[in-house]
Amino acid sequence: MRSILVFLCCFALSDALAQRLSAGDRASLDALQDSLRAMSYDIINGKTESLRQQRNDAFIPQLVNVLKTKYSFYYPFDSIRTMAKVYPKDSSFRIFTWPLESDNSTFRHFGVIQMNTKDGSLKLFPLFDNSDFSRNADTITNNKGWIGCLYYGIIQRHYFNAEYYTLFGWDANSQTSQKKIAEMLTFKNGEPVFGGPYFSFAEDTVPKPTRNRFILEYKRDAVATLNYDPEMDIVIFDHLISETGEDQKRHTYVPDLDYEGFKWKAGKWVHIEKVFHDALQLGKFPIGEPMDKKKVDITNPRTLEDIQAEEAAKKGKKKKN
Structure with a gap:
């Protein structure tokens, strides 16, 4: 996990930045960002747990102080690549999240929600990872009972004069399994408010209870996707099976090349038991990066075409050599 670099879903805020931030504040934020970047690098890449913890403890209050700068919401912090950033379509808030790894390869997550205020003042909700103390993740929580993860995506839906923000997150979880999470904010x-009865299985062949949060847990070194597909206008994810036939052991679960999904209907995500009924067309579905410490941006979903293009480029280089 030391080499994970996350830079996800940052908005191009240059116009707003010029309009809202003074030249002096922008120069000050540029300098402060450099300091934060150095600390955040050590949070991920520090050689000892004590160093990573120490740098994280220093990073949090400094980030809060930086965000107190008037109209800091319009500053993208785009050079801090170890901190994931997601914004909804209406740009009413943004969420920063980042992981802290212990020496036993388990993780705690940290984060903040920064609201976009009209007067540029700071309104912040710190996120406290409660996943280690919650036996039941199918809950409705506030920011103090957050089920910690690294958010890599967000989509916004409007229903009955209310806004619903679906978050997609990744959790390295443990030495044997990892998780992808979809939840409503x-x-x-x-x-x-995190979670709620928004994931419905009422249209399944055998209906199941509605869930407050949808979680895929699977083998640590497997590749599985959980993301929104804008072309199909659905949330799509891998169908998982136990590779050892032990259905009760989630760390044995791997994709079987079939896909399920959720379709937005009347304020809920309604489960689709089988997305593709014919042969899959290459590039028509998103897939996630494997849990490989040698790779970067592992939570940034890519299409099959992206991966094939990279492989073709590598083969081309080998032929030239």
């Missing part, structure tokens, strides 16, 4: 009385 809503705001009640201005406060964030």
